[in-house]
Amino acid sequence: MIEFKNVTKTFKNTAVLKNINLTINDGEFLILIGPSGCGKTTSLKMINKLITPSSGNILINGEDIMKKNTIELRRNIGYVIQQTGLFPHMTIGENIELVPFLNKWTFEERRKKSKELLDLVGLEPDKYIDRFPDELSGGQQQRVGVARALAVNPDIILMDEPFSALDPITRNTLQEEVFKLQQDLKKTIVFVTHDMDEAIKLGDRICIMKDGDIVQFDTPEQILRNPQKGFVEGFIGANRLWNQPEFIKAEDIMIKSPITSSPNRTVLQAIGIMQSSKVDSLLIVDNDNKLQGIVTSKDIRENMINPSLKIGSIMSKELIYVYNDESICLVLKKMNNHGVGYIPVVDKFGVLKGLVTKSSLITLFEEKLF
Ligand SMILES: Nc1ncnc2c1ncn2[C@@H]1O[C@H](COP(=O)(O)OP(=O)(O)O)[C@@H](O)[C@H]1O
Ligand SMILES: [Mg+2]
Missing domain, CATH: 3.10.580.10 (CBS-domain)
Incomplete structure (x- = not known):
């Protein structure tokens, strides 16, 4: 369980997160969504201590993360970002094996793991393991990004707009696969997007943010059925429910x-x-x-x-x-x-x-x- 308790963040006197309270359950696929600049990335980066709160606390399984060893904390958290963050001069295998390497796994252990993971994200291990990132398409690189995040078998995966630079077809495929992965592996996933279709498709719950506040936090169905008047209604579009026939009763x-x-x-x-x-x-x-x-x-x-x-x-x-x-x-x-x-x-x-x-x-x- 990840808990935000009265979390605020100010950058140079500007409050970018205002007293955020949020509980993310184990095994939950949680979406953070909202317009650019509303504080999604800041919230996400606080979970792995890339950013520290100005006040308030973040707890993982009841323990304040500020009291935890950062390296140990991050070992349990995978992180996937839009620009893949793959190292261009390292092969796909080496990229995936980076953290296991730092954790002193043997070469055989690492290879076994990265092949297993490539397989899991739908890339033929023997074909791709020795290639370099720029020899792969955007979608394939993002698959490698997901494989790398899974390399140390973390309980939590943070994903910051991982698919937003991909073409619609590739994005759809990867959404399906991440959804399936989560069903199989039961990770806790915190996923940032600004795309409402993606949010509805993937999220168990959706947290809608605006200007550093949470404006609505509920299941996709409830949000579509009872969007908060004003902002959320405008954000998701008035007739959105009617695009999701499975929610119309x-x-x-x-x-x-x-x-x-x-x-x-x-x-x-x-x-x-x-x-x-x-x-x-x-x-x-x-x-x-x-x-x-x-x-x-x-x-x-x-x-x-x-x-x-x-x-x-x-x-x-x-x-x-x-x-x-x-x-x-x-x-x-x-x-x-x-x-x-x-x-x-x-x-x-x-x-x-x-x-x-x-x-x-x-x-x-x-x-x-x-
Ligand atoms: N290091 C920083 N210094 C100053 N302002 C920042 C910094 N990082 C983010 N911000 C500001 O905080 C706000 C929230 O940013 P961010 O969390 O990246 O938004 P989002 O991911 O929702 O687009 C933005 O207004 C951004 O300009
Ligand atoms: Mg962002």
Whole structure:
């Protein structure tokens, strides 16, 4: 666990970090994001003591890092920066093995480790180990940067805009791979970016900074759903949620008061309700508003000869429905798979919450997406 406690930093009387309080959990992928100059790099560099706080404390596993031996501290922290920081006159292998070398590992131990790491970051060891950095593409160099950060098997990895100089395709690939690496290796990663797409894709939580303050700190989903008014809203873009369909839930898109009826109404009454509310089906609910079934105009037509029949006896009980917190992707999939034009939304107790229809979806897409 990494904790910032009332951390401030001033450079020449200018406060660049203002009383930062932040807890990063073990194994968490934490994103620091914000406009240029907001204090991201400064915060990151404080974790490995490249910068010391003007006041306040940083604790790792409960221990104040100022009281720790700097070399030992850094041995447990990998660091990846945008400009790779690879030494140009050293081979890829030597670059990766630098810290193990300083830690007096034998040549065989070092080679074994660097080959293993090259493999891990998707570079063929035998092909690349003896090359020099400028013989590799930007993306490959950044892979080497990641391999080097992993060389001493640290618990913590700091990454400062590691992919921002890469072309979009390479950046995407590396994002995927770092994500997978973290899933496998369960490192604590503190990752600085100014790219919200990257933040959403990678972060377990996102800490949004502005002018040395934390303005919002939450999961990607919560930030997209409830962006702080003003700055965050502007920063992430108003319709951002709609670019992340997996975060849009049935309850966000449903009609909130669908037409319902008690099962005790008659066929005749049902016709009346359908006509006056211009719908071709009725959701049947009990007294607690729990969904019981559905009656369509076809069911009604078939039972017209018996107008006093209770609709509870003719309703279809084989219901396709979705839960309120299921994603729009699943909603569309269910509608598609079952060939239905609408789908009721219930909560976990089976209480009817709303209805998603094809036409409500179309209206919504037109408003939000085009
Ligand atoms: N060594 C320094 N001396 C003076 N000002 C600095 C120093 N390092 C950073 N700053 C200032 O602190 C602020 C935060 O910088 P930084 O943490 O690098 O921002 P970010 O990484 O979010 O772009 C900026 O205004 C920057 O100019
Ligand atoms: Mg920076």
